[in-house]
Amino acid sequence: MDTKKITITINDKQYKVDAGQTIMQAADTCGYRIPRLCYHPKLSVEGACRVCIVQVEGMKSFVASCCYPVADGMKIYTNTKEIRQARRDIVELLVDNHPEDCHTCERDGNCELQRLVYSMGIRHRHFTGARKHYEKDLSGASVIRDPDKCILCGRCVRMCSEIQGVHCLGQAYRGFNTVVMPAYNMPFAESVCSCCGQCINVCPTAAFVEKNHTQELFEKLNDRSVVKVAQFAPSVRAAIGEAFGLPVGRNMEGQLVAALRRLGFDYVFDTQFSADLTIMEEGSELLERLQSGGPLPLITSCSSAWMKYMEQFYPEFIENISTCKSPMSMASALFKTYWAEKMKLDPKKLLSVAVMCCTAKKYEAARPELEVQGLRATDIVVTTREAAWMIKSAGIDFVNIRPEKFDTPLGLSSGAGTIFGVTGGVMEAAIRTAYELYTGETLIDIEVNDIRGLKGVKEGRVVMDGQELRVAVAHGLGNAHQLMEMVRADRNRFQFIEIMGCPGGCIGGGGQPYATANSIPLDEECLKCRAQALYDLDRSKTIRRSHDNPDVQRLYREFLGRPLSEKSHELLHTHYHAKTPRGIVSPNLKVV
Numbered sequence: 001m002d003t004k005k006i007t008i009t010i011n012d013k014q015y016k017v018d019a020g021q022t023i024m025q026a027a028d029t030c031g032y033r034i035p036r037l038c039y040h041p042k043l044s045v046e047g048a049c050r051v052c053i054v055q056v057e058g059m060k061s062f063v064a065s066c067c068y069p070v071a072d073g074m075k076i077y078t079n080t081k082e083i084r085q086a087r088r089d090i091v092e093l094l095v096d097n098h099p100e101d102c103h104t105c106e107r108d109g110n111c112e113l114q115r116l117v118y119s120m121g122i123r124h125r126h127f128t129g130a131r132k133h134y135e136k137d138l139s140g141a142s143v144i145r146d147p148d149k150c151i152l153c154g155r156c157v158r159m160c161s162e163i164q165g166v167h168c169l170g171q172a173y174r175g176f177n178t179v180v181m182p183a184y185n186m187p188f189a190e191s192v193c194s195c196c197g198q199c200i201n202v203c204p205t206a207a208f209v210e211k212n213h214t215q216e217l218f219e220k221l222n223d224r225s226v227v228k229v230a231q232f233a234p235s236v237r238a239a240i241g242e243a244f245g246l247p248v249g250r251n252m253e254g255q256l257v258a259a260l261r262r263l264g265f266d267y268v269f270d271t272q273f274s275a276d277l278t279i280m281e282e283g284s285e286l287l288e289r290l291q292s293g294g295p296l297p298l299i300t301s302c303s304s305a306w307m308k309y310m311e312q313f314y315p316e317f318i319e320n321i322s323t324c325k326s327p328m329s330m331a332s333a334l335f336k337t338y339w340a341e342k343m344k345l346d347p348k349k350l351l352s353v354a355v356m357c358c359t360a361k362k363y364e365a366a367r368p369e370l371e372v373q374g375l376r377a378t379d380i381v382v383t384t385r386e387a388a389w390m391i392k393s394a395g396i397d398f399v400n401i402r403p404e405k406f407d408t409p410l411g412l413s414s415g416a417g418t419i420f421g422v423t424g425g426v427m428e429a430a431i432r433t434a435y436e437l438y439t440g441e442t443l444i445d446i447e448v449n450d451i452r453g454l455k456g457v458k459e460g461r462v463v464m465d466g467q468e469l470r471v472a473v474a475h476g477l478g479n480a481h482q483l484m485e486m487v488r489a490d491r492n493r494f495q496f497i498e499i500m501g502c503p504g505g506c507i508g509g510g511g512q513p514y515a516t517a518n519s520i521p522l523d524e525e526c527l528k529c530r531a532q533a534l535y536d537l538d539r540s541k542t543i544r545r546s547h548d549n550p551d552v553q554r555l556y557r558e559f560l561g562r563p564l565s566e567k568s569h570e571l572l573h574t575h576y577h578a579k580t581p582r583g584i585v586s587p588n589l590k591v592v
Contacts, residue, residue, distance in 0.1 A: 006072040011079060023065035023076055024052055032078055035087060035116055037204055038153035039066040041523070042503075043162055046154045050090055051116065054078050062086060088120045094151050096127040098205075105149075105206050110514045112204035113151060134179060140188035141363040142195035142211055142510075147179050150207040156180060156199035163503060165478035166309065168193045180207070192312055194477060196305035196501050197359030197383075197510015210359045210511060214386050214393075220351050220379075221264035227345055230265040231331050231410075232256060232355035234272050235421030235506035236384045238533035239357065243388035243513040244398050249529030251537055254403020259391045260355070261404065270406045271354070272413030274331035275420040275429070277555070278302065279546035281572055282324045282426075283434040284563035286496055290438075290469075295319045297472075297487065297494040300426050302326045304360035305501030305510075307576060309477050314484050315578030323573040327420065328354045328361055329370050331410065332377035333571045338559045339410060347373065353380045355387045357421070357509030360501065369574050383511025412551045415538030422531045423475035423505035424451035424458065427498040431462055431471075432545045439465040446544060454504060454524055457483050459494075471496045476503040507531055 004019040010030055017026040022045075027034050038049040045067045053062040057075035062083065070076075077083065095117055102108050134147035152171070157180060160169045168182050168191050182191035199208040221228055237253040246252070260268045286298050301307060301322040310317065325333065332354065336347040354361060364370070365378035382390070391398050405411070416432050419425035428448045435443040450460035451471065456479035462469040472494045474483040480499045487494065502508045504527035515523075543549055560568050 006070065008070050008073070009075040011077060017070060019070070019072075021070050023054055023056075023063070023068050023070055023074075026070045027054075027065065027076070027078060034065050034078055035119070036066060037112060037116070037151065038155065040155050040158075040202055043155060043158040043202070046158065049094075049151070049153055051087055053083065053086060053090075055080055055083055084120070088122060091116050091120055092122055092126055095122060096125050097131055098151070099148050100125075106209045106212075107206040107514070110516065111206065130176070132176070132179075137188050138211075139190070140193060140195065140211065141366050142359040142361075143188060143193065143197055143200065144209050144211055145181075145188060146207055146209070147181070149205045150180050151205055152178055152180070153204060154180075155202040155204065156208060159198050159202045163476055163478050164194065164196060164198055164501075165481045166192055166194050166196075169199065194305040194309045194312075194501060195360035195363040195510075196477065198502060200359065200510050201508075201512070201515075210383050210386070211362055212386065213362070213380050213382055214390050217353065217380050217382060217390070220353075223351075226349050226351045227267070227343075228265045228351045228353065229267045229269065229335050229339075230260045230353045230355060231269045231271045231274075231328065232260075232387075233328065233357050233421065233506060234275065234418050234425075234534055235357040235509060235512070235530060236355055236387070237537075238421065238507060238530040239512045240384050240388055241399075242516070243385065244392075245516075246399065247529075248526050249531075249533040251533045252398075253537070254405065255398055255401050256355075256387075257406055258401045258404040259396050259398050260387075262396050262401075263390060263394055265353070267407045269331060269335075269410040270413050270417075271327045271331055272417035272420070273410045273549070273551065274327040274334070275417035276414050276546035276549045276552050277330055277334075277572065278324055278327050278420075278426075279416060279429050279433050280552060280556075280563045281568060282322050283430050283437060283546075285322055285324065286430065286434055287438055288564065290467075290495065297491070297497045298322055299497045300430075300499060301576075302420070302426055303499060303501040304358060304364035305477065306480060306499045308360065308363065308579070309480065309501065311576055311579040313481075317484070317487070318576050318578065321576055323569075323575065325370065325572055325574050326361075326364065327417075328356060328381075329364065329377055329574070330572050332365075333370075333372045334410060334555075336372050336375055336377060337571060338555065342409075347375055351379050352377060353382065354378050355384065356381055357384050357506045357512050358502070359383060359510040361511075369576075372571065384509075385511055385513055388513065409551045409554065412549060413541075413543075414546050414549050415541040415544035416546045417549075418534050418538045418541070421506040421534050422452075423454070423500050424448070424473045424498065425505065425534070426500075427451050427460075427471055427473050427496065429546060430496070430498075431469075433547045434469075435462065435464050436545070436547065438467075441465075451498075454527060457486075469496060470494045471498075473498045475500045475505050475508075477501055503527070504531065507534070 047067040055077040137145040241250040241252045416429035458473045507530035
């Protein structure tokens with residue numbers, strides 16, 4: 001059905017636009033980009049910053065274009081002298097209550113406020129008076145909060161509540177004293193924050209950033225007494241190019257391997273190898289539970305943010321969570337045991353570093369349950385953003401560098417390991433292997449389209465030797481909440497569930513590159529392009545099933561024995577426990 005068209009005039013030129021659009025949406029389609037700060041296409045309309053004001057003929061006051069609807073015959077002016085001055089005054093007031101540290105700020109050169117200041121021609125600070133000042137919150141393992149840089153756009157609050165459903169953040173007090181904080185202004189480390197980092201992705205300034213480990217890592221890379229080992233996640237290769245001005249969704253796997261070696265790493269392995277290993281363990285765990293009668297549904301455990309969310313809000317389902325560690329933690333455990341033994345290295349002299357799309361992986365790495373033989377398994381986690389900065393800082397020509405291959409034996413992976421970075425990918429990879437383990441036959445159509453795509457909650461059915469496997473997939477913690485409420489209502493509805501904490505899965509992780517001037521964080525087209533890069537890489541691989549990976553098979557023969565063996569449980573599995581954040585009472589929280 002065609003959308004009704006109406007006629008509007010923008011800056012004395014007539015256009016046909018869809019009825020029901022806002023002025024901002026209509027202007028975008030007509031080639032006029034109205035400045036904006038609080039607006040985000042994935043979030044509810046706030047209309048708070050007033051940067052997007054326009055003049056409408058017949059209206060007494062300026063209107064916020066982000067929330068004001070178009071009407072047939074409407075005459076709109078976006079660039080008059082009065083509008084330009086009013087917008088400039090608004091932005092100047094924001095700037096004059098903002099720290100004067102642009103050149104030393106994390107977001108220098110990629111800050112939405114900074115871009116507005118430049119585009120409006122603001123070259124001086126004109127207003128003086130009282131200025132806000134709050135201490136930074138450095139308590140969290142993953143996210144740092146700097147209220148001094150907050151411009152009260154409300155994006156982080158809406159992201160945390162509307163998309164992620166965590167409700168960690170809110171605006172407290174009024175007027176000049178308004179500040180964004182967790183409940184009771186408690187430290188992030190003691191709040192319900194899931195460490196997902198989505199507040200970072202939507203923040204237009206540097207009010208939220210990840211806890212930075214780049215300087216610590218540079219120091220370690222110069223320590224010749226330790227052997228430096230790196231791994232990086234599937235989705236990192238599909239996104240890191242954006243930090244260097246490359247098109248969204250460009251696969252930069254080989255270039256990243258080469259760049260990490262030039263940074264000073266002695267060995268570079270692939271987290272996709274341990275993704276294959278995860279499937280061997282988790283697929284076997286699924287079959288064991290199906291045959292023994294439970295506990296079902298089996299719920300995947302690769303997402304660090306989801307694990308923390310589950311421990312806080314759904315602890316009654318801990319027995320349903322797969323005991324498998326994430327691919328990152330599995331790989332790190334093998335570095336300090338199997339590989340160290342093979343290379344005759346002292347694990348205490350081995351630095352294990354993970355380049356991840358996810359800020360919550362910093363939290364995961366610090367979990368004491370994941371230690372191996374008394375040692376922290378993953379010593380340092382840096383995000384895609386941090387890795388990109390380090391490469392630039394070291395003067396490495398990332399765009400033109402010659403691609404290199406991973407080291408062996410922990411660098412070979414199947415296509416199934418690749419698609420871990422996309423929502424539905426863990427489920428699809430598990431089905432490829434579980435089907436063959438269960439039936440003894442090879443699954444011919446290995447691309448499971450029912451669980452692909454960016455729909456929030458997806459359901460599917462797989463028939464294995466006459467038996468129906470009922471599965472579900474959710475991405476983003478708000479969708480995870482919806483799915484878990486379905487499970488609460490009927491525990492027999494599904495037998496296998498995949499949940500990823502970030503929108504789109506790992507491709508939309510809280511540690512991925514910042515949006516540029518021409519892109520929008522969490523934009524569906526951006527996520528689709530990153531996902532397609534991983535699907536294309538999967539299709540290009542000769543090996544597309546985890547159990548066909550010869551190096552995984554060798555690992556079991558030489559070291560682990562078999563999936564779910566005593567050795568596997570010792571190194572590749574973990575446990576979870578209920579958490580009660582201080583001062584928080586949630587209707588979903590049932591402590592066991």
